[in-house]
Amino acid sequence: MTLEIKDLFVSVEENMILQGVNLTVKGGETHAIMGPNGTGKSTLASICMGHPKYKIESGDILLDGISIVDKSVDERSRMGIFLAMQNPTEVPGVTNFDFVKAAKQTRMEEGKHLRVGKFILEFEDASTDLKMGKGLAHRFLNQGFSGGEKKRNEILQMKLLNPKVAFLDEIDSGLDVDALRIVGENVTNLKSDDLGLVLITHYQRLLDYIVPDFVHVMINGKIVKTGGLDLITKIDQEGYDWVKSELGITDFDKKKAPVSLGTCATKSSFK
Amino acid sequence: MKTPKYLQDKISVIILNETEVINKSKYEVKNNRITLRSLDNVYLFVGDYYQNNIEIDILEESDIQLYMIFKSSKTSNYEFNINIHNNAKLDIFTDIRNIAKVEVSFKRIFNLEENSILNINNALLNMGQTNLHDEVNLNKENAVVNIDQLNIGSYNDIFSVYQDIKHNAKSTKSEINNSLISSSTAKLKYSVSGYIYKGNEASVCNQANKGIILSELGEIEVEPKLFIDEYNVEASHGAAIGQVDDEQLYYLLSRGLTEMQARTLIISGYTKPFINKIQDEDIKLMIERQILKKINEVDII
Numbered sequence: 001m002t003l004e005i006k007d008l009f010v011s012v013e014e015n016m017i018l019q020g021v022n023l024t025v026k027g028g029e030t031h032a033i034m035g036p037n038g039t040g041k042s043t044l045a046s047i048c049m050g051h052p053k054y055k056i057e058s059g060d061i062l063l064d065g066i067s068i069v070d071k072s073v074d075e076r077s078r079m080g081i082f083l084a085m086q087n088p089t090e091v092p093g094v095t096n097f098d099f100v101k102a103a104k105q106t107r108m109e110e111g112k113h114l115r116v117g118k119f120i121l122e123f124e125d126a127s128t129d130l131k132m133g134k135g136l137a138h139r140f141l142n143q144g145f146s147g148g149e150k151k152r153n154e155i156l157q158m159k160l161l162n163p164k165v166a167f168l169d170e171i172d173s174g175l176d177v178d179a180l181r182i183v184g185e186n187v188t189n190l191k192s193d194d195l196g197l198v199l200i201t202h203y204q205r206l207l208d209y210i211v212p213d214f215v216h217v218m219i220n221g222k223i224v225k226t227g228g229l230d231l232i233t234k235i236d237q238e239g240y241d242w243v244k245s246e247l248g249i250t251d252f253d254k255k256k257a258p259v260s261l262g263t264c265a266t267k268s269s270f271k
Numbered sequence: 272m273k274t275p276k277y278l279q280d281k282i283s284v285i286i287l288n289e290t291e292v293i294n295k296s297k298y299e300v301k302n303n304r305i306t307l308r309s310l311d312n313v314y315l316f317v318g319d320y321y322q323n324n325i326e327i328d329i330l331e332e333s334d335i336q337l338y339m340i341f342k343s344s345k346t347s348n349y350e351f352n353i354n355i356h357n358n359a360k361l362d363i364f365t366d367i368r369n370i371a372k373v374e375v376s377f378k379r380i381f382n383l384e385e386n387s388i389l390n391i392n393n394a395l396l397n398m399g400q401t402n403l404h405d406e407v408n409l410n411k412e413n414a415v416v417n418i419d420q421l422n423i424g425s426y427n428d429i430f431s432v433y434q435d436i437k438h439n440a441k442s443t444k445s446e447i448n449n450s451l452i453s454s455s456t457a458k459l460k461y462s463v464s465g466y467i468y469k470g471n472e473a474s475v476c477n478q479a480n481k482g483i484i485l486s487e488l489g490e491i492e493v494e495p496k497l498f499i500d501e502y503n504v505e506a507s508h509g510a511a512i513g514q515v516d517d518e519q520l521y522y523l524l525s526r527g528l529t530e531m532q533a534r535t536l537i538i539s540g541y542t543k544p545f546i547n548k549i550q551d552e553d554i555k556l557m558i559e560r561q562i563l564k565k566i567n568e569v570d571i572i
Contacts, residue, residue, distance in 0.1 A: 074527050093544050100526075107527060157526060
């Protein structure tokens, strides 16, 4: 599996958020993306998932050599992209089990059906691993969940849907120490040559549990620095100002997306 | 008139229609009055029966599940007075199904005595024009009513619903949950009112109305109203009406569901909690089929 993000420019409501992102994630690799607030980390995850709010101005995203920029959100998911969301949405009246079962069924080859009995056991095992309790299957999707439960529920879905590349967008926010350890251990156990991981985080604490192979710093919509574990320690101790000084980055350099001014030469006919 | 197939194996069945009364229950039906007692499941099938007021009594300490099924082929008016006596519990399930696009009107007055409990589950899945007025009088202390109503309108159905809850005593409780779906050009109009009169302290009066409009021309109008004349009470009301939520849709799509599957699942979030409350498996199956018929696939997407 290889995900390639090539010179990606992305805007939202006329503001250019991503300004030339390049990133390659291969199966078996874990990438951490860090950076100050509002630099485009979550936008990168959302645009790879295909969120309709964001617009690709230029550049490309390829999964195993196939461009996905024209694919719909559900097609991308079935191709193997997964996004563990920062604020998972509540869907009242829809049980967790019915939802995950429906999602799993969409991945079945044509003519094949999900073996529900086996899947119930898989669901229960995943729920136990994440310490979600026995009643999870019958609870409505994310409704009434604590912040930590919502995040663990995202990881549960990831475990059951077997993605090729997973973006975990601030999966550590809202987690207490024990929950962070549970999430960290579960994600680490999922690591394999068939899965590429992209962790978006502000804090070292998540990366103590899920050790990345590459650490990227994103500022003003670009990956400006890439390194190893030593980079995390330095950021944790000193923040991002040293990166900005080292690279001569000035604070907020957000460009406007190109806007059409319309056509001047219009004619109206009077009857 | 034949007993409908799904009722043939039931023990307590009462069938009322224009010309005859078929009573397969142990209860007497006399002068339009039925008295239910002890612990029982009772099926009351009403077909084109538009005689005047029917009176039902649930005797003290009884625990009754009453399935009220209406099947009309012509314009009909139904009126009921239902009295739930001290310490009695009534679970009433109402299913209205018309054979043709006709206008049917219902007026039901429930009177609750001390420590009595009324659980109303109304499935409004019929075609044509429906006027429903449920009035609940919580007349004595600790009387409780819970209403769960599922209403799906399609084509040019019209539903006009009044729900009036009157807290006539202290420490009475009411909860209303309305789940409304409109597709095609269906119009659903609701007036939901809770009254707590002076002196009836420690009462609780909550209502929640949620609606989803699946088509451009579908309409849902809800007026949630509270009339409170006492300080020491708990009361809430609200109405959330709209189209399928974009964020919910995106979330479901991001897990691989197609748009059709995602929308269907979101809509099932309105219908399934209601279906799950139906204990009779035959009725449950019938309602599930009816829901599938009502929700137009063209409107889902």
